[in-house]
Amino acid sequence: MQELKEKILSEGKICPNNIVKVDSFLNHQLDVELLRKMGEEFKRLLGGLEVNKILTIESSGIAVACYVAEAYKCRLVFAKKGKSLNQSTDFYESNVYSYTRQQEYPIRVSKEFLHESDKVFIVDDFLANGAALNGLIDIVNASGATLVGCGCVIEKGFQPGGQKLRDRGIKVLSLAIIDSIDEVNQKIIFRN
Amino acid sequence: MQELKEKILSEGKICPNNIVKVDSFLNHQLDVELLRKMGEEFKRLLGGLEVNKILTIESSGIAVACYVAEAYKCRLVFAKKGKSLNQSTDFYESNVYSYTRQQEYPIRVSKEFLHESDKVFIVDDFLANGAALNGLIDIVNASGATLVGCGCVIEKGFQPGGQKLRDRGIKVLSLAIIDSIDEVNQKIIFRN
Numbered sequence: 001m002q003e004l005k006e007k008i009l010s011e012g013k014i015c016p017n018n019i020v021k022v023d024s025f026l027n028h029q030l031d032v033e034l035l036r037k038m039g040e041e042f043k044r045l046l047g048g049l050e051v052n053k054i055l056t057i058e059s060s061g062i063a064v065a066c067y068v069a070e071a072y073k074c075r076l077v078f079a080k081k082g083k084s085l086n087q088s089t090d091f092y093e094s095n096v097y098s099y100t101r102q103q104e105y106p107i108r109v110s111k112e113f114l115h116e117s118d119k120v121f122i123v124d125d126f127l128a129n130g131a132a133l134n135g136l137i138d139i140v141n142a143s144g145a146t147l148v149g150c151g152c153v154i155e156k157g158f159q160p161g162g163q164k165l166r167d168r169g170i171k172v173l174s175l176a177i178i179d180s181i182d183e184v185n186q187k188i189i190f191r192n
Numbered sequence: 193m194q195e196l197k198e199k200i201l202s203e204g205k206i207c208p209n210n211i212v213k214v215d216s217f218l219n220h221q222l223d224v225e226l227l228r229k230m231g232e233e234f235k236r237l238l239g240g241l242e243v244n245k246i247l248t249i250e251s252s253g254i255a256v257a258c259y260v261a262e263a264y265k266c267r268l269v270f271a272k273k274g275k276s277l278n279q280s281t282d283f284y285e286s287n288v289y290s291y292t293r294q295q296e297y298p299i300r301v302s303k304e305f306l307h308e309s310d311k312v313f314i315v316d317d318f319l320a321n322g323a324a325l326n327g328l329i330d331i332v333n334a335s336g337a338t339l340v341g342c343g344c345v346i347e348k349g350f351q352p353g354g355q356k357l358r359d360r361g362i363k364v365l366s367l368a369i370i371d372s373i374d375e376v377n378q379k380i381i382f383r384n
Binding site: 033036059070078109110 | 215216220221222223224225227228250251254255258259261262265267268269270272274275293301302304305
Protein backbone atom coordinates (compact mmCIF):
# COMPACT_ATOMS: atom_id res chain seq x y z
CA MET A 1 0.00 0.00 0.00
CA GLN A 2 1.88 2.98 -1.35
CA GLU A 3 0.32 5.64 0.89
CA LEU A 4 1.23 3.62 3.97
CA LYS A 5 4.83 3.14 2.85
CA GLU A 6 5.19 6.86 2.26
CA LYS A 7 3.73 7.54 5.70
CA ILE A 8 6.20 5.12 7.31
CA LEU A 9 9.08 6.82 5.50
CA SER A 10 7.97 10.32 6.42
CA GLU A 11 6.80 9.75 10.01
CA GLY A 12 8.32 6.46 11.19
CA LYS A 13 11.15 6.70 13.68
CA ILE A 14 13.96 4.19 13.51
CA CYS A 15 15.02 3.12 16.98
CA PRO A 16 17.59 0.61 18.28
CA ASN A 17 16.80 -3.13 18.07
CA ASN A 18 15.15 -2.90 14.65
CA ILE A 19 12.18 -0.99 15.99
CA VAL A 20 10.24 1.40 13.76
CA LYS A 21 7.96 3.58 15.81
CA VAL A 22 4.82 4.69 14.01
CA ASP A 23 3.26 6.40 17.00
CA SER A 24 2.11 9.37 14.93
CA PHE A 25 -0.52 7.42 13.00
CA LEU A 26 -0.84 3.79 14.20
CA ASN A 27 0.25 3.09 17.77
CA HIS A 28 -0.48 6.15 19.89
CA GLN A 29 -1.94 8.88 17.73
CA LEU A 30 -4.27 7.51 15.05
CA ASP A 31 -4.87 8.77 11.53
CA VAL A 32 -8.41 7.52 11.04
CA GLU A 33 -8.58 8.53 7.38
CA LEU A 34 -5.59 6.31 6.61
CA LEU A 35 -6.98 3.53 8.81
CA ARG A 36 -10.18 3.57 6.78
CA LYS A 37 -8.18 3.13 3.58
CA MET A 38 -6.30 0.23 5.20
CA GLY A 39 -9.60 -1.47 6.01
CA GLU A 40 -10.70 -1.19 2.39
CA GLU A 41 -7.31 -2.38 1.14
CA PHE A 42 -7.47 -5.55 3.26
CA LYS A 43 -10.84 -6.33 1.74
CA ARG A 44 -9.52 -5.71 -1.77
CA LEU A 45 -6.53 -8.00 -1.14
CA LEU A 46 -8.77 -10.76 0.19
CA GLY A 47 -10.65 -10.77 -3.11
CA GLY A 48 -14.08 -12.29 -2.84
CA LEU A 49 -13.35 -14.42 0.23
CA GLU A 50 -16.20 -14.55 2.67
CA VAL A 51 -15.53 -13.02 6.09
CA ASN A 52 -18.13 -12.56 8.82
CA LYS A 53 -15.95 -11.79 11.83
CA ILE A 54 -12.79 -9.80 12.47
CA LEU A 55 -10.57 -10.84 15.36
CA THR A 56 -7.84 -8.65 16.81
CA ILE A 57 -6.08 -8.04 20.11
CA GLU A 58 -6.10 -5.01 22.35
CA SER A 59 -4.91 -2.32 22.03
CA SER A 60 -3.17 -1.30 18.82
CA GLY A 61 -5.10 -3.70 16.61
CA ILE A 62 -8.53 -2.35 17.54
CA ALA A 63 -8.61 0.77 15.40
CA VAL A 64 -7.59 -0.81 12.10
CA ALA A 65 -9.80 -3.82 12.84
CA CYS A 66 -12.81 -1.46 13.16
CA TYR A 67 -12.32 -0.35 9.59
CA VAL A 68 -11.89 -3.88 8.27
CA ALA A 69 -15.12 -4.79 10.06
CA GLU A 70 -16.82 -1.80 8.44
CA ALA A 71 -15.59 -2.89 5.00
CA TYR A 72 -17.18 -6.31 5.61
CA LYS A 73 -20.20 -4.94 7.51
CA CYS A 74 -19.50 -7.44 10.26
CA ARG A 75 -18.68 -7.52 13.97
CA LEU A 76 -15.18 -7.53 15.35
CA VAL A 77 -13.95 -9.10 18.54
CA PHE A 78 -10.81 -8.05 20.33
CA ALA A 79 -8.99 -10.56 22.51
CA LYS A 80 -8.41 -9.26 26.01
CA LYS A 81 -5.07 -9.36 27.75
CA GLY A 82 -4.77 -10.46 31.35
CA LYS A 83 -7.57 -10.71 33.83
CA SER A 84 -10.49 -8.45 34.64
CA LEU A 85 -13.25 -8.80 37.20
CA ASN A 86 -15.79 -8.12 34.46
CA GLN A 87 -14.60 -10.91 32.26
CA SER A 88 -16.66 -13.90 31.29
CA THR A 89 -15.60 -17.19 32.87
CA ASP A 90 -16.16 -19.15 29.70
CA PHE A 91 -13.44 -18.24 27.23
CA TYR A 92 -10.85 -19.48 24.77
CA GLU A 93 -7.37 -18.72 26.01
CA SER A 94 -3.85 -18.64 24.64
CA ASN A 95 -0.53 -17.16 25.77
CA VAL A 96 1.45 -14.48 23.99
CA TYR A 97 4.97 -13.25 24.62
CA SER A 98 5.36 -9.52 24.11
CA TYR A 99 8.83 -8.42 23.00
CA THR A 100 8.13 -4.76 23.62
CA ARG A 101 6.84 -5.42 27.14
CA GLN A 102 9.15 -8.41 27.74
CA GLN A 103 6.57 -10.57 29.40
CA GLU A 104 4.14 -13.35 28.61
CA TYR A 105 0.46 -12.75 29.14
CA PRO A 106 -2.76 -14.67 28.59
CA ILE A 107 -5.18 -13.55 25.91
CA ARG A 108 -8.84 -14.49 26.04
CA VAL A 109 -11.94 -14.42 23.87
CA SER A 110 -15.34 -15.16 25.33
CA LYS A 111 -16.90 -18.27 23.79
CA GLU A 112 -20.04 -16.21 23.25
CA PHE A 113 -18.43 -14.25 20.42
CA LEU A 114 -16.67 -16.89 18.36
CA HIS A 115 -18.57 -19.77 16.79
CA GLU A 116 -17.90 -22.77 14.63
CA SER A 117 -19.78 -21.13 11.76
CA ASP A 118 -17.61 -18.00 11.80
CA LYS A 119 -15.25 -17.15 8.95
CA VAL A 120 -12.59 -15.17 10.70
CA PHE A 121 -10.06 -12.68 9.39
CA ILE A 122 -7.44 -11.82 12.01
CA VAL A 123 -6.06 -8.27 11.97
CA ASP A 124 -3.15 -6.74 13.85
CA ASP A 125 -0.86 -3.75 13.59
CA PHE A 126 2.59 -5.39 13.50
CA LEU A 127 3.89 -8.80 12.52
CA ALA A 128 7.43 -9.63 13.62
CA ASN A 129 7.83 -12.97 15.39
CA GLY A 130 4.16 -13.72 15.03
CA ALA A 131 3.50 -14.17 18.74
CA ALA A 132 0.20 -12.28 18.79
CA LEU A 133 -1.09 -13.79 15.54
CA ASN A 134 -0.20 -17.30 16.69
CA GLY A 135 -2.12 -16.75 19.92
CA LEU A 136 -5.14 -15.51 17.97
CA ILE A 137 -4.92 -18.44 15.53
CA ASP A 138 -4.89 -20.85 18.51
CA ILE A 139 -8.10 -19.25 19.69
CA VAL A 140 -9.78 -19.47 16.27
CA ASN A 141 -8.77 -23.14 16.04
CA ALA A 142 -10.05 -23.88 19.53
CA SER A 143 -13.43 -22.38 18.60
CA GLY A 144 -13.77 -24.52 15.48
CA ALA A 145 -14.27 -21.40 13.35
CA THR A 146 -12.69 -21.12 9.89
CA LEU A 147 -9.56 -19.00 9.62
CA VAL A 148 -9.74 -17.03 6.37
CA GLY A 149 -6.37 -15.38 6.85
CA CYS A 150 -4.31 -12.87 8.79
CA GLY A 151 -3.79 -9.24 7.91
CA CYS A 152 -1.21 -6.96 9.40
CA VAL A 153 -0.44 -3.37 8.71
CA ILE A 154 3.35 -3.61 8.91
CA GLU A 155 5.31 -6.83 8.62
CA LYS A 156 8.96 -7.00 9.54
CA GLY A 157 10.07 -9.28 6.73
CA PHE A 158 13.48 -9.87 8.33
CA GLN A 159 11.85 -11.53 11.33
CA PRO A 160 10.45 -15.04 10.94
CA GLY A 161 6.79 -14.70 11.97
CA GLY A 162 5.25 -14.05 8.55
CA GLN A 163 7.22 -16.76 6.75
CA LYS A 164 6.42 -19.36 9.41
CA LEU A 165 2.71 -18.64 9.08
CA ARG A 166 2.87 -18.84 5.26
CA ASP A 167 4.78 -22.12 5.55
CA ARG A 168 1.81 -23.48 7.50
CA GLY A 169 -0.43 -22.60 4.56
CA ILE A 170 -1.99 -19.60 6.26
CA LYS A 171 -2.86 -16.62 4.07
CA VAL A 172 -0.94 -13.62 5.41
CA LEU A 173 -1.63 -10.19 3.94
CA SER A 174 0.65 -7.30 4.92
CA LEU A 175 0.07 -3.75 3.75
CA ALA A 176 3.80 -2.98 3.99
CA ILE A 177 6.67 -5.43 4.40
CA ILE A 178 9.92 -3.99 5.71
CA ASP A 179 12.91 -6.00 4.49
CA SER A 180 15.56 -4.10 6.37
CA ILE A 181 16.11 -1.23 8.74
CA ASP A 182 19.41 0.61 8.65
CA GLU A 183 19.69 2.50 11.91
CA VAL A 184 23.02 4.16 11.10
CA ASN A 185 21.80 5.70 7.84
CA GLN A 186 18.17 5.92 9.02
CA LYS A 187 16.87 3.97 6.02
CA ILE A 188 13.92 1.62 5.68
CA ILE A 189 13.83 -0.78 2.71
CA PHE A 190 10.44 -2.23 1.72
CA ARG A 191 9.83 -5.46 -0.12
CA ASN A 192 8.30 -4.91 -3.57
CA MET B 193 -29.37 8.10 22.35
CA GLN B 194 -32.39 5.88 21.92
CA GLU B 195 -30.75 3.16 19.82
CA LEU B 196 -28.00 2.76 22.42
CA LYS B 197 -30.48 2.50 25.30
CA GLU B 198 -32.40 -0.19 23.44
CA LYS B 199 -29.16 -2.05 22.78
CA ILE B 200 -28.21 -1.89 26.47
CA LEU B 201 -31.65 -3.22 27.43
CA SER B 202 -31.58 -6.04 24.89
CA GLU B 203 -27.92 -7.13 25.17
CA GLY B 204 -26.56 -5.73 28.43
CA LYS B 205 -25.99 -8.21 31.22
CA ILE B 206 -26.61 -7.15 34.79
CA CYS B 207 -23.96 -8.54 37.10
CA PRO B 208 -23.31 -8.18 40.83
CA ASN B 209 -21.79 -4.92 42.15
CA ASN B 210 -23.83 -2.71 39.84
CA ILE B 211 -21.98 -3.87 36.75
CA VAL B 212 -23.66 -3.85 33.35
CA LYS B 213 -21.67 -5.85 30.87
CA VAL B 214 -22.00 -4.66 27.29
CA ASP B 215 -19.43 -7.04 25.86
CA SER B 216 -21.56 -7.84 22.84
CA PHE B 217 -21.18 -4.38 21.26
CA LEU B 218 -18.82 -2.12 23.25
CA ASN B 219 -16.23 -3.86 25.40
CA HIS B 220 -15.22 -7.10 23.73
CA GLN B 221 -17.20 -7.57 20.55
CA LEU B 222 -17.76 -4.27 18.72
CA ASP B 223 -20.73 -3.16 16.66
CA VAL B 224 -19.00 -0.71 14.35
CA GLU B 225 -22.20 0.51 12.76
CA LEU B 226 -23.51 1.61 16.14
CA LEU B 227 -20.12 3.07 17.08
CA ARG B 228 -20.23 5.22 13.95
CA LYS B 229 -23.63 6.59 15.00
CA MET B 230 -22.23 7.32 18.46
CA GLY B 231 -19.39 9.33 16.92
CA GLU B 232 -21.87 11.42 14.96
CA GLU B 233 -24.10 11.84 18.03
CA PHE B 234 -21.24 13.21 20.14
CA LYS B 235 -20.57 15.79 17.44
CA ARG B 236 -24.24 16.73 17.28
CA LEU B 237 -24.40 17.13 21.07
CA LEU B 238 -21.31 19.33 21.09
CA GLY B 239 -23.05 21.74 18.74
CA GLY B 240 -20.65 23.96 16.85
CA LEU B 241 -17.82 23.72 19.38
CA GLU B 242 -14.42 23.49 17.76
CA VAL B 243 -12.52 20.25 18.33
CA ASN B 244 -9.24 19.33 16.67
CA LYS B 245 -8.12 16.37 18.80
CA ILE B 246 -9.80 13.41 20.44
CA LEU B 247 -8.18 11.90 23.52
CA THR B 248 -9.07 8.50 24.92
CA ILE B 249 -7.45 5.66 26.84
CA GLU B 250 -6.68 2.13 25.78
CA SER B 251 -8.43 -0.19 25.20
CA SER B 252 -12.21 0.14 25.25
CA GLY B 253 -12.24 3.84 24.43
CA ILE B 254 -10.32 3.47 21.18
CA ALA B 255 -13.08 2.24 18.89
CA VAL B 256 -15.69 4.88 19.73
CA ALA B 257 -12.98 7.56 19.74
CA CYS B 258 -12.09 6.60 16.14
CA TYR B 259 -15.59 7.49 15.04
CA VAL B 260 -15.65 10.76 16.93
CA ALA B 261 -12.33 11.62 15.27
CA GLU B 262 -13.86 10.77 11.89
CA ALA B 263 -16.83 13.02 12.59
CA TYR B 264 -14.41 15.88 13.30
CA LYS B 265 -11.90 14.83 10.62
CA CYS B 266 -9.16 15.07 13.21
CA ARG B 267 -6.54 12.88 14.84
CA LEU B 268 -7.10 10.94 18.02
CA VAL B 269 -4.59 10.02 20.66
CA PHE B 270 -5.01 7.17 23.08
CA ALA B 271 -3.26 7.32 26.44
CA LYS B 272 -1.17 4.26 27.11
CA LYS B 273 -1.32 2.26 30.29
CA GLY B 274 1.81 1.05 32.00
CA LYS B 275 5.27 0.92 30.53
CA SER B 276 6.55 -0.26 27.18
CA LEU B 277 10.08 -0.41 25.79
CA ASN B 278 8.85 1.39 22.68
CA GLN B 279 7.45 4.31 24.57
CA SER B 280 8.67 7.85 24.28
CA THR B 281 10.56 9.19 27.28
CA ASP B 282 8.92 12.58 27.05
CA PHE B 283 5.32 12.27 28.14
CA TYR B 284 2.52 13.66 30.28
CA GLU B 285 1.59 11.21 33.00
CA SER B 286 -1.24 10.66 35.45
CA ASN B 287 -2.43 7.79 37.62
CA VAL B 288 -5.73 5.98 37.33
CA TYR B 289 -7.34 3.48 39.66
CA SER B 290 -9.22 0.72 37.87
CA TYR B 291 -12.14 -0.73 39.80
CA THR B 292 -12.56 -3.64 37.42
CA ARG B 293 -8.88 -4.57 37.63
CA GLN B 294 -8.49 -3.38 41.23
CA GLN B 295 -5.15 -1.70 40.74
CA GLU B 296 -3.69 1.71 40.06
CA TYR B 297 -1.69 2.21 36.91
CA PRO B 298 0.07 5.11 35.20
CA ILE B 299 -1.32 6.51 31.96
CA ARG B 300 0.86 8.41 29.54
CA VAL B 301 0.56 10.59 26.47
CA SER B 302 3.65 11.55 24.49
CA LYS B 303 4.22 15.32 24.50
CA GLU B 304 4.57 15.09 20.74
CA PHE B 305 0.85 14.53 20.27
CA LEU B 306 -0.75 17.06 22.59
CA HIS B 307 -0.11 20.77 22.20
CA GLU B 308 -1.14 24.04 23.79
CA SER B 309 -3.11 24.94 20.66
CA ASP B 310 -5.21 21.75 20.75
CA LYS B 311 -8.94 21.82 21.49
CA VAL B 312 -9.48 18.43 23.03
CA PHE B 313 -12.61 16.34 23.40
CA ILE B 314 -12.05 13.37 25.72
CA VAL B 315 -13.96 10.18 24.92
CA ASP B 316 -14.37 6.98 26.92
CA ASP B 317 -16.71 4.03 27.10
CA PHE B 318 -17.87 4.16 30.74
CA LEU B 319 -18.12 6.88 33.37
CA ALA B 320 -18.64 5.71 36.95
CA ASN B 321 -16.27 7.20 39.50
CA GLY B 322 -14.54 9.24 36.84
CA ALA B 323 -11.06 7.83 37.49
CA ALA B 324 -10.08 7.48 33.83
CA LEU B 325 -11.57 10.82 32.79
CA ASN B 326 -9.87 12.61 35.67
CA GLY B 327 -6.53 11.12 34.63
CA LEU B 328 -7.07 12.25 31.05
CA ILE B 329 -8.14 15.74 32.18
CA ASP B 330 -4.92 16.00 34.23
CA ILE B 331 -2.98 15.25 31.09
CA VAL B 332 -4.86 17.82 29.00
CA ASN B 333 -4.26 20.43 31.71
CA ALA B 334 -0.57 19.56 31.94
CA SER B 335 -0.22 20.05 28.19
CA GLY B 336 -1.84 23.51 28.27
CA ALA B 337 -4.39 22.41 25.66
CA THR B 338 -8.03 23.51 25.91
CA LEU B 339 -10.48 20.93 27.24
CA VAL B 340 -13.69 21.20 25.23
CA GLY B 341 -15.48 18.50 27.18
CA CYS B 342 -15.77 14.82 27.99
CA GLY B 343 -17.98 12.32 26.24
CA CYS B 344 -18.81 8.88 27.49
CA VAL B 345 -20.98 6.20 26.01
CA ILE B 346 -22.56 4.98 29.25
CA GLU B 347 -22.62 6.96 32.48
CA LYS B 348 -23.58 5.32 35.75
CA GLY B 349 -25.59 8.19 37.14
CA PHE B 350 -25.74 6.62 40.60
CA GLN B 351 -21.97 6.87 40.95
CA PRO B 352 -20.41 10.26 41.59
CA GLY B 353 -17.92 10.70 38.72
CA GLY B 354 -20.17 12.57 36.27
CA GLN B 355 -21.63 14.95 38.84
CA LYS B 356 -18.21 15.81 40.26
CA LEU B 357 -16.94 16.71 36.81
CA ARG B 358 -20.02 18.85 36.08
CA ASP B 359 -19.59 20.57 39.46
CA ARG B 360 -16.12 21.59 38.27
CA GLY B 361 -17.73 23.25 35.25
CA ILE B 362 -16.62 20.57 32.82
CA LYS B 363 -19.00 19.75 29.98
CA VAL B 364 -19.88 16.06 30.26
CA LEU B 365 -21.91 14.41 27.50
CA SER B 366 -23.21 10.90 28.03
CA LEU B 367 -25.10 8.97 25.38
CA ALA B 368 -26.96 6.97 28.02
CA ILE B 369 -27.17 7.65 31.76
CA ILE B 370 -28.17 4.73 33.95
CA ASP B 371 -29.91 5.89 37.11
CA SER B 372 -30.30 2.51 38.73
CA ILE B 373 -29.64 -1.16 38.23
CA ASP B 374 -31.94 -3.67 39.87
CA GLU B 375 -30.07 -6.95 39.91
CA VAL B 376 -32.91 -8.95 41.49
CA ASN B 377 -35.48 -7.98 38.86
CA GLN B 378 -32.86 -7.54 36.11
CA LYS B 379 -33.97 -4.00 35.36
CA ILE B 380 -32.05 -0.97 34.16
CA ILE B 381 -33.56 2.49 34.61
CA PHE B 382 -32.26 5.30 32.42
CA ARG B 383 -32.33 9.01 33.18
CA ASN B 384 -34.54 10.94 30.78
